[in-house]
Amino acid sequence: MKFKFLAFLSILASVLVSCQDVVQFQVEELDPKIVVEGQISNNPQDNYIKLTYNQDFYDSGAVKPATGLLVTVFDDLGNSEILVETPVQSGVYPIKTLGVIGRSYSLSIKTTTSEYRSEPQELMAKAPLNYLFQHEYTVNNRPIPFIPPGTFALFGYTDNAATKDYSLFRLAINDTLLKGLNFFTVIEDRFINGATVDSIAFGKRFKVGEKVTIEHRSLSKGAFDFLNQVGAQLGSAGSPFEVPPGPIRGNLRNVADKEDYCLGWFGVCEVRRDTLLIR
Amino acid sequence: MKFIFWCLALLFPIVLSAQTKVSISGYLKDASNGEALIGASVYSDEAKTGTASNTFGFYSLSVSPGTHHLTVSYIGYETQKLVLQVSANKTQTIQLQPSGLGLKGADITAQAEKRNVQSTEMGVQRLDMKDVKKIPALLGEVDVVRTIQLLPGVTTVGEGATGFNVRGGNIDQNLILLDDAPIYSSSHLFGFFSIFNPDAVKETKLMKGGIPANYGGRLSSVLDVRQKDGNNKKFAASGGIGSITSRLTLEGPIVKDKASFLLSGRRSYADLFFPLAPASSGLRGTIFNFYDLNAKLNIILSDKDRLFFSAYKGQDNFKLADFVEFNWGNTTSTLRWNHVYNSRLFCNTSLIYSKYDYLLGTDFFKWTSAINNTHLKHDYTLSLNNKNTLSFGVQGTYYNLDPGKVTDNKFGPDQALQRKYGYEHAVYINNEQKVNSRLSLNYGLRASGFATVGRRFEGQYSNPNLPTDDTRLRQDTIPKGDLVSYYGGLEPRFSATYLLTDVSSIKLGYNRMKQYIHLVSNTTAAVPTDIYTITDRYIKPTNADQLALGYFQNFENNLYEFSVEAFYKKYTNLIDFVDGASLIGQAYLETQLRAGQGKSYGMELYLRKTKGTFTGWVSYTYSRTLRQVESINFGKWYSSNYDKPHNIALVGTYSPSKKWDFSAVFNYSTGRPVTLPNGVYSYYDLRIPAYGYRNNGRIPDYHRFDLSVTYTPKALKENQKYFSSWNLSVYNAYNRRNAYSIFFRVNDDTGKTEAVRLSIFGSFIPSITYNFNF
Known part of the structure; x- marks a missing residue:
């Protein structure tokens, strides 16, 4: 019986399953653009701006930092801070000003020929986690088929009903953020406004002794849209049922040329971290 | 309302002039199963004019009173000739025998054959289900929509995609009708097969342009x-x-x-x-x-x-x-x-x-x-x-x-x-x-x-x-x-x-x-x-x-x-x-x-x-x-x-x-x-x-x-x-x-x-x- 079923699946797969091949495909290359990474937040360790340049698509060499630029942070009270590039790492500009919830911030970058500036974004509060604990999934209590059993970290939070909220969750093990889309999740409260969201988990099984950290931060609507598009494009498999990729424009635009913009996003957020030791 | 009034007023003289004529009308049917024949031709040798049956198989031919030699033809059917004495309006239902050979060797009259040249239709394609069933099909599933993608002016974004694009139109610009009922998703299995069961379909007609005024609501085509x-x-x-x-x-x-x-x-x-x-x-x-x-x-x-x-x-x-x-x-x-x-x-x-x-x-x-x-x-x-x-x-x-x-x-x-x-x-x-x-x-x-x-x-x-x-x-x-x-x-x-x-x-x-x-x-x-x-x-x-x-x-x-x-x-x-x-x-x-x-x-x-x-x-x-x-x-x-x-x-x-x-x-x-x-x-x-x-x-x-x-x-x-x-x-x-x-x-x-x-x-x-x- 099992053989018949497997034979059927094999035939079906050979007929219907699509295939992927790596191909040589020429693309036109873009003139260098500034890439903005970083944010102003309530947390000194997260307050920095890192500026680099994009690379040719097939270039796997080191990323070139953008140095010697005039970088300024503004708030809605008229205060500003000119950022000084750190000698420790080229292209990194620490921010001394601490972000305050409810206040709006913008960023300006001046090169020798152009000025790029972001629209003000309000620093929104991030709801705290209600819990973070470890949970064992066995063969019999898996939430969905196919997931192998193991130790997961579950967490939950209650959305603030009074505000439109957008959140970013990231996962770190032993204080090192994990790379990749699977550990980089954005959530909006369009369908869960005011609700308690339970049993959120990254698809990662943990070992005893590992220190699990959930980093969660508030996002502006623009940042959410930006990261959502980034996630969709990086997760793309070219399926007919996906939104075709398109340009994801950052929030810093050339003040004199609407077609010129920076890549990346200047964030304004509250950052929280919760930890759990797997036993 | 004013517009309709003027249209009717303009047509009134034509109606009056029509009174000297009589008409031969009725249904054209398949003699083997009674199916109405859509677009079949009726031609009078004496009047030197003809007409085609409508979507429901109904025809009406206006002629002068007298003897009329009618030629009735339809692709895939034996042509029928009949003589009618017409002194007043006459109802005549005509049944055609299938040729049994499909398009092969059928005795098709010139009137039927030249329809593509002589009619006012432009950008219109008809699919004969007998032909569609012979065309190679994905996994053997005879598919109307895949077949029309082989016609000029019709494209698709790719295999397995729902719908079709006509003369640069989006898929929602096609009015897809099944017995007059609009269809909003014409595909099964995310787009691999169309919803039209070939055994239940009598006729398929795609209109890419020259769309008559009785159709509307979509920009690019009508698939009827x-x-x-x-x-x-x-x-x-x-x-x-x-x-x-x-x-x-x-x-x-x-x-x-x-x-x-x-x-x-x-x-x-x-x-x-x-x-x-x-x-x-x-x-x-x-x-x-x-x-x-x-x-x-x-x-x-x-x-x-x-x-x-x-x-x-x-x-x-x-x-x-x-x-x-x-x-x-x-x-x-x-x-x-x-x-x-x-x-x-x-x-x-x-x-x-x-x-x-x-x-x-x-x-x-x-x-x-x-x-x-x-x-x-x-x-x-x-x-x-x-x-x-x-x-x-x-x-x-x-x-x-x-x-x-x-x-x-x-x-x-x-x-x-x-x-x-x-x-x-x-x-x-x-x-x-x-x-x-x-x-x-x-x-x-x-x-x-x-x-x-x-x-x-x-x-x-x-x-x-x-x-x-x-x-x-x-x-x-x-x-x-x-x-x-x-x-x-x-x-x-x-x-x-x-x-x-x-x-x-x-x-x-x-x-x-x-x-x-x-x-x-x-x-x-x-x-x-x-x-x-x-x-x-x-x-x-x-x-x-x-x-x-x-x-x-x-x-x-x-x-x-x-x-x-x-x-x-x-x-x-x-x-x-x-x-x-x-x-x-x-x-x-x-x-x-x-x-x-x-x-x-x-x-x-x-x-x-x-x-x-x-x-x-x-x-x-x-x-x-x-x-x-x-x-x-x-x-x-x-x-x-x-x-x-x-x-x-x-x-x-x-x-x-x-x-x-x-x-x-x-x-x-x-x-x-x-x-x-x-x-x-x-x-x-x-x-x-x-x-x-x-x-x-x-x-x-x-x-x-x-x-x-x-x-x-x-x-x-x-x-x-x-x-x-x-x-x-x-x-x-x-x-x-x-x-x-x-x-x-x-x-x-x-x-x-x-x-x-x-x-x-x-x-x-x-x-x-x-x-x-x-």
Whole structure:
């Protein structure tokens, strides 16, 4: 019986399953653009701006930092801070000003020929986690088929009903953020406004002794849209049922040329971290 | 109203002049099963004029009193000649015998053969289901929609994509009708197969241009699919067993020659194997199937009245154990009453219901959505004289759209997007006029309108011309029944044919179309969860003006048909989606849509061999379709997603005997546009491709070769009632991996960026189908 079923699946797969091949495909290359990474937040360790340049698509060499630029942070009270590039790492500009919830911030970058500036974004509060604990999934209590059993970290939070909220969750093990889309999740409260969201988990099984950290931060609507598009494009498999990729424009635009913009996003957020030791 | 009055006033003299004539009218039918014949020809030698039966098989020919030698012909049927003495209006129902040979060796009169040259139709393609069934099909599933993609001017974004694109139009710009009921999703299995069961279909007609005034509501084409009426002579059954589905159709008389029925069903059966799965796999409860049910009732109440009731239900079902379920489908029903007031005036009244809905359910929530609409049509055909046939009528549609609601929500309270209500209405008049022996005209006017009404929430924006989430000021509530918006306008239609010789003509066509309902989809191919929306304060109707010019020529005693058509189409208020648009569960769609303009232009060449042991066609299309939307690509023109300049189709069937049919299809098209990256950048620990202007590149060109052979065993006895055939098809015979898309990623192992080709079909696909009928 099992053989018949497997034979059927094999035939079906050979007929219907699509295939992927790596191909040589020429693309036109873009003139260098500034890439903005970083944010102003309530947390000194997260307050920095890192500026680099994009690379040719097939270039796997080191990323070139953008140095010697005039970088300024503004708030809605008229205060500003000119950022000084750190000698420790080229292209990194620490921010001394601490972000305050409810206040709006913008960023300006001046090169020798152009000025790029972001629209003000309000620093929104991030709801705290209600819990973070470890949970064992066995063969019999898996939430969905196919997931192998193991130790997961579950967490939950209650959305603030009074505000439109957008959140970013990231996962770190032993204080090192994990790379990749699977550990980089954005959530909006369009369908869960005011609700308690339970049993959120990254698809990662943990070992005893590992220190699990959930980093969660508030996002502006623009940042959410930006990261959502980034996630969709990086997760793309070219399926007919996906939104075709398109340009994801950052929030810093050339003040004199609407077609010129920076890549990346200047964030304004509250950052929280919760930890759990797997036993 | 004033407009209608003036139209009637202008036509009054024509009506008076018609009184010196008499008419011969009635129905044209298939003698073997009583099916009405659509577009069959009736020609009087004495009057030197002819006519064609309408969609319901009714004809009316205006002649002088006296003796008339009539020639009645239809492709695939024996021509019938009869002599009538006509002194007053005469009713004459005529039944034609099928030739039994299909197109091979049939005695087809010149009138029928030259219809492509002499009629005022432009951009019209008819599919004979007998021919469609011989063409190689994916997994042996005879498919109307895939076949029309082989016709000039028709393209698709790729294999397995729902719908089709006509002369640069989006898939929602095609009015797809099944017995007059609009179909909103024409595909099963996410787009691999169409919903039209070939055994239940009588005729398929695609109109790409020169669309008569009785059709409206979509910009680019009309695909008019008619179900069989049901055999009113004898009980019959047909069906087939294929690789994916099996089919069974039953039809027969309820009262011979008076009432008949048709029941047809088709179901896929891949999921019947899932119970064989190991218990530990969790797949035993899996459901994965689709089905179609067609039904029709046809009652002849009297010589003057006929009643039809047809219904369709089709659904796709997917359920993965108890974790996720997803189903979607169409439901339609049509009640039609044909009434012949007199030999000149024919009336059709239709009440139509159509619904498309889907359900997406998980352990955490259920998401449902539906499009409901009800139509009432009242149409007249008035044969004024042998030179003028007038059509006029009124049409109304009520829309009730349920964009989506969440129930059984484990995350919070159940939620629903606001329903949308609207009324579309139209009045039209159309005249088909033979000016002289060389010049024929078809001209009409359609006045349409659309009222969107409450109850409804409406966002108010600081800049209503550019609504965004950031500029929304507040949300107003419009009470139930109050007008939200109203749009309307005139849609002139015109086509002319000038005969250069008996077998060649030039044709000119113009039409304006308006569309008040739009598909909300920004995926490469439409998905079952895509919804439609109607016009409102921010989303305006889309307009298209199309001008076409064509040359038509038949050769070798009408053995070959040739045509070349050039067209130019201009769109206004064309809708596209902003980069990164968020459409699922979107309460303020206007923030994600932008209106712009578009244009399509091209040339279509078509050469068809209509009879003999070898039949088929060659088509070549060059066309472009471009758009300009202010906030996309910084206002620069860009290619639409289905802008594929070169398209070639070669379709051939070789039938050396009654037993064997060999068919082959070759299809080539330019790769569709895609947006390519022009760099990569690092953001946190992610390497992100930086994409350039929308649709700044193309995937590789597409080509494919298919083969099929059909074996029909010879009848064992003289009066054998049971016939069968075997069809063996090979799709993608030379095993080409056509790119559906090229996508770009960072290789997890090497950390390098790379381009990846996704092919929907990775190999050739053989299939075998057994068909029967008795």
